[in-house]
Amino acid sequence: MSGDTIVVGPLEKGDSERIVEIVRGLPEWFTPGAAKEIREALKRMPGFAVRVGGVVRGFLLLDERECCVEIAWLAVERGFRGRGLGTLLLGAAEAYACSRGKPVLTVKTYGGMDYEPYLETLAFYRGRGFRLYEVIEEYKPFGGQPAAVLVKSLRCTGHPS
Ligand SMILES: CC(C)(COP(=O)(O)OP(=O)(O)OC[C@H]1O[C@@H](n2cnc3c(N)ncnc32)[C@H](O)[C@@H]1OP(=O)(O)O)[C@@H](O)C(=O)NCCC(=O)NCCS
Numbered sequence: 326m327s328g329d330t331i332v333v334g335p336l337e338k339g340d341s342e343r344i345v346e347i348v349r350g351l352p353e354w355f356t357p358g359a360a361k362e363i364r365e366a367l368k369r370m371p372g373f374a375v376r377v378g379g380v381v382r383g384f385l386l387l388d389e390r391e392c393c394v395e396i397a398w399l400a401v402e403r404g405f406r407g408r409g410l411g412t413l414l415l416g417a418a419e420a421y422a423c424s425r426g427k428p429v430l431t432v433k434t435y436g437g438m439d440y441e442p443y444l445e446t447l448a449f450y451r452g453r454g455f456r457l458y459e460v461i462e463e464y465k466p467f468g469g470q471p472a473a474v475l476v477k478s479l480r481c482t483g484h485p486s
Contacts, residue, residue, distance in 0.1 A: 329378035331410070333417045336372045336384065343381040344374075347402045353442040354400070356468075363398055370397055373417040375410045385414040387421060393429035393476075394422035415453055423481035436460040436473030450475050 336344075344367070345360045363386070372386040383401035387394050396418060401410045415430075422430055432450060435443040455475040464472035 331413065332376045333373055333413045334376070336367070336374050336386075340374055340381050340384070341367050344384050344400075347381070347384065347400050348398075350403050351400055354446070366397055371421065372398075373414055373421075375401070375413050377405065377410070383410045383414055385418055387418055389425060389427070390431075393427050393431050394418065394425065396430060396432040399432070411449060412453060419477075419479050423479060423483075428479040428481045430455070430477045430479060431458075432475050433461075433464070433467075433472045434475065435467065436464075436471035447473065447475075450477075453477070 341364060344363060348355045348359055348363060349357075366386050370386040370388055372384060374381045375383040382405040384398070385396060386398040388397040389395075396415075399411065399414060401414075418430060422428060432455065434446055434450065437443070455477040458474040458476045461472045461474065463469045466472075
């Protein structure tokens with residue numbers, strides 16, 4: 326990856342197949358049904374991609390709520406994890422939330438505290454300032470599995486557009 330230009334920007338038409346490929350390559354985190362849900366979400370949610378040398382290697386989709394902006398989907402391609410791309414995407418989400426005058430980011434992630442892949446995910450969010458709001462023990466959209474609700478309060482500068 327060294328030498329390749331890294332750019333974070335809005336999702337573009339034509340990114341969806343690459344995004345589905347990334348998600349399919351992370352079966353420890355995403356069920357096979359996630360690809361369909363993401364295709365649907367791509368039609369209505371704003372989002373960002375991180376491109377390395379022009380190729381999408383990670384993405385995030387955002388769901389704007391009355392109170393805040395929720396990270397609905399986030400993933401970085403397996404071979405590119407742990408190199409700062411997820412942190413760059415979070416930065417784009419924070420700037421988006423601030424631009425909408427909503428200085429709070431939320432995310433729901435798997436909340437069973439016994440599954441290593443999602444313990445890494447929790448460490449990622451916690452390391453970037455998110456704090457646990459609550460664990461919903463049986464969260465229907467996760468097939469009745471627990472969901473950890475995480476929240477980050479943002480320090481926005483400037484005025485929302
Ligand atoms: C979570 C995810 C988006 C983070 O993106 P990333 O590019 O790997 O993250 P960064 O490189 O910016 O930050 C890495 C941090 O993740 C955490 N992490 C823990 N184990 C890790 C691992 N094996 N590989 C990568 N990151 C790991 C650490 O907190 C690490 O922080 P540190 O560098 O201070 O130690 C990405 O790893 C991913 O796609 N994971 C699988 C899918 C997922 O969990 N999506 C979110 C669902 S809510």
